[in-house]
Amino acid sequence: MTQAHQHTPHGHSGQHGGHGHGQAEILDLDAEVLAEHLASITAWLPLKVEPRQIVDLGCGTGAGTFALLERFPETHVTAVDASVGHLELLCEKACARGVSDRVRTVQADLDTSHWPDLGTPDLVWASALMHHMAHPDRALRSVHGLLAPGGLFAVVELDGFPRFLPTDAPEGRPGLEERAHCATDGFHAEHVPHRGADWGPMLAAAGFAVEGERTVTVNIEGNRSAAVGRYAQAGLQRIRGAAAPALSPEDLAALDELLDVNSPHSILHRDDLAVRTERTVWAARRA
Template identity: 75%
Template sequence: MNRAHAHTRHDDAPHGVHQDHGPDGQAEILDLDAEVLADHLASVTAWLPLAAGPRRIVDLGCGTGAGTFALLDRFPDAHVTAVDASPGHLQHLREKACARGVQERVRTVQADLDSAWPDLGTPDLVWASASMHHMAHPGRTLCAVRDTLAPGGLFAVVELAGFPRFLPEGAPADRPGLEERCHAATDRFHAEHVPHRGADWGPMLTAAGFAIEGERTVSVNIEGSRNEAIGRYALGSLRRIRDTAAVTLSPDDLTALDRLLDTDGPHSILRRDDLVVRTERTVWAARRT
């Protein structure tokens, strides 16, 4: 279960626009997402309705470990089984676990959960962040999670409101509203290819035999001056958006976007001092009944 967003490929990039969207490029985006949004992720793990700290946790679609390490920090007595389809992501996660000295508390499992469900034990908590909407048969996956959980166990589903926004409303000066037009193009693409993105998971969780114990939407608004990683996060995110949006953007919009992505140029997004990370994440906490 790879957390990569579906995208098309466009290789007509000018000098300085590095179209690296392989496993390493995606891993960098996931790591930047974890770094920039660490405080918000910690607030979600702290909010989970748990009477006692879970000892056995499963992170479904773990990517490079944003959720895994946030959960290990929140629950110091817990062990996490991190599940993903990407061997590269899992290797990166293991390396980070060793660097943090928590390798004894992490087990990795490579699996495509749309094909076969591995033995994940009977966890007290299952965490799925930005992964459920990629499932081909989410209802079947929800039932499998319910059957896997220990009696009374908790399932936390965290979903994103698409890619974050970074630019102020009137930017860039020559093409105001460019970012919103890029998002509109990718939203149309994802509506066709990733239909469960943005879904209300509450009714589906209830239908699968869960009792909803809480739902929370976390609004994110982080000024770029607070974290130098935000420029790189914006660059990586807009590079991925370009792949999908390029086929529908006007030539003038595409030229303006490529100027932002040209790291060698004077209009590079890395040179801007007015970036703000704006996004939302919604979390559902559901108890196995």
């Protein structure tokens, strides 16, 4: 994502400034829970040959970086993020996995017009980054200039933040989760205007040939992964700040009860959770 995380209540993976441990935790949970879907996206990419050099823009704590290293065993990845803390975590993981010789980290603010030297990659990957850019058109042109001729740019975006609760939950305040998300719409309209955008026309305007677009539906039952409860807890905690001013006192009290790990009604005790969202990927070639 981007340093837009300084002003967004939640995010998924990216060039995030300033949220510290909470943001890193949500990125790690995102990577763990959605790993299978990420692998299916890297497998789908229309690549003619295995890329030798990849740049992961807004890498966060490394979900995309490690998915790409696994998919392409000969490749090297340059992982770029605004957060020093996220890059340090990524380096620790690379060491633990024995792939630190295949990873280079670069701390950079991608919303500036002057990017650092990132080499000449065959593949540039940007997951949950582009909708946070203050100047997405400029960023797209920067990627176009970065890529090797014939190189591929993969833009991956989530359709908003995942939903976790059944629609009739919680008891007494059914539909609470959807109302909490609606309560953040004004915040997002102001701070993240490109959320949910169709990147195809913008990629074409920046000089890319869009070769494919695919939407992956995510619906992971809570019993498939112990991390789903923690992911739901972290996700709802993240949107609470932006949602609180627009929620009724009854809804806010119900939300706080869900988020209270000591409450018998804590979201961590529920057995009816699921992760529901969509991911869309655009594959664009530099002609």
